[in-house]
Amino acid sequence: QLQLQESGPGLVKPSETLSLTCIVSGGSIGSTSYYWGWIRQPPGKGLEWIGTIRKSATSAYNPSLKSRVTISEDTSKNQFTLSLSSVTAADTAVYYCARQEVGFSRGYYPDWFDPWGQGTLVTVSS
Amino acid sequence: QSVLTQPPSVSGAPGQRVTISCTGSSSNIGAGYGVHWYQVVPGAAPKLLIYANTNRPSGVPHRFSGSKSGTSASLAITGLQAEDEAEYYCQSYDSSLRGSEFGGGTKLTVL
Numbered sequence: 001q002l003q004l005q006e007s008g009p010g011l012v013k014p015s016e017t018l019s020l021t022c023i024v025s026g027g028s029i030g031s032t033s034y035y036w037g038w039i040r041q042p043p044g045k046g047l048e049w050i051g052t053i054r055k056s057a058t059s060a061y062n063p064s065l066k067s068r069v070t071i072s073e074d075t076s077k078n079q080f081t082l083s084l085s086s087v088t089a090a091d092t093a094v095y096y097c098a099r100q101e102v103g104f105s106r107g108y109y110p111d112w113f114d115p116w117g118q119g120t121l122v123t124v125s126s
Numbered sequence: 127q128s129v130l131t132q133p134p135s136v137s138g139a140p141g142q143r144v145t146i147s148c149t150g151s152s153s154n155i156g157a158g159y160g161v162h163w164y165q166v167v168p169g170a171a172p173k174l175l176i177y178a179n180t181n182r183p184s185g186v187p188h189r190f191s192g193s194k195s196g197t198s199a200s201l202a203i204t205g206l207q208a209e210d211e212a213e214y215y216c217q218s219y220d221s222s223l224r225g226s227e228f229g230g231g232t233k234l235t236v237l
Contacts, residue, residue, distance in 0.1 A: 037226070039172075046128070046231040047164070047172070047215050060225045096172065100226075105158055109219050110226055112162035114174040114183065 002027040004097050004117035012091075012124050018084040022097030022117060023077075030055055030075040035100035035110040038071060038082045040093040041119075048093075052100055052110045053080055060110070087124045094119040129154060130216055130229035137235040138206045146201045146232045148216035154227060156197035159219040163192055163201045166213040166231070175214075176201060203234070211236045 008020035022036070029036055038050040051061040053071045061069045065084070073080040084091060096119045103111035131149040138144040148161060155161055163176040174183050176192035179199060191202045199218075203210055216229040 039228075041166075046213075047166070047217075047228040049217075049226040049228060052225065062225060063223060098172075101177070103160060103219060105160070106221075109159070111160055111219065112174060112177040112217065113164075113172070113226075114177070116171040116173075118171050 002099060002115055004099065004115060006095060006097050006117045006120040008095075008120060008122070010121060010123060012087055012122060013126050014088055014124055015086055018082070018087050018091060018122055018124070020082045020095055020097075020120065020122070021079050022081070023079045024099075025078070027099075028075070029073055029078055029080055034102060036071075036073070036080050037098050037100045037110065037113060039096045039098060039113065039116075041096070042090070042093040045093075050082065050084075050095075054102075054110070089124050092122065092124045094121050128230045129220055129223070129227050130218060132214075132216060132229040132232045134230070135233045135235065137237055138203075139237045140206055140208065142206050143202060143204045144206060144234065145203075146214050146216075146234070148199045148201070148229050150197050150199075150218060150220075152197065153222040154197075154218045154220040155194065155199055157221055159221070161192065161194055161199035162217045163190075164215045164217065166215060172215070206236055208236050210234060 037052040098113040098116040160178040179194040
């Protein structure tokens with residue numbers, strides 16, 4: 001059974017870089033059969049897609065975050081990482097990682113998210 | 127502001143049927159991309175309820191069903207139970223954004 005677990009600091013200072021790792025067990029992120037994504041939920045707000053990566057394909061990022069986001073993969077450790085630079089209080093959120101199915105109906109594209117990690121709260125504060 | 131529009135809240139009494147709508151556009155739902163639904167309970171990981179418009183993952187009760195027509199989709203919950211009280215989100219791919227998009231979420235209250 002595939003499981004994902006987010007790991008990283010719970011507190012980040014303003015203007016610094018937020019870095020989170022998603023550790024995957026029970027499956028390989030090296031497979032081209034899936035995408036791997038990050039999603040966040042600020043307190044009291046809705047879910048927001050951050051970005052998605054897939055082996056041998058380019059990453060895709062939310063346009064509103066694109067200038068500050070990088071998602072990378074380490075297939076040797078079976079994990080993928082989120083980096084978000086120049087953070088502010090608005091980046092305080094629960095961050096989730098998830099596997100994303102590959103859609104086929106109109107070319108190849110990232111489709112639904114399942115399963116998800118438990119999520120980790122990251123607070124941006126000095 | 128999300129490109130997928132959901133009502134902020136819906137409510138129903140135990141045993142009743144409720145529906146949650148998700149309205150998109152010609153670059154997402156109307157373009158033929160699938161609509162997916164998630165249940166979010168505070169403190170727990172989001173749970174996939176419906177994928178590709180109408181499909182239920184293993185373990186999701188038959189009380190939950192999805193439909194799609196044109197640029198909109200709906201989640202229906204029949205036989206409402208207290209445990210269904212949660213937030214519900216729709217999600218689809220958007221070809222203009224070249225990425226995934228979530229609806230703003232709908233808070234379901236079981237009266």
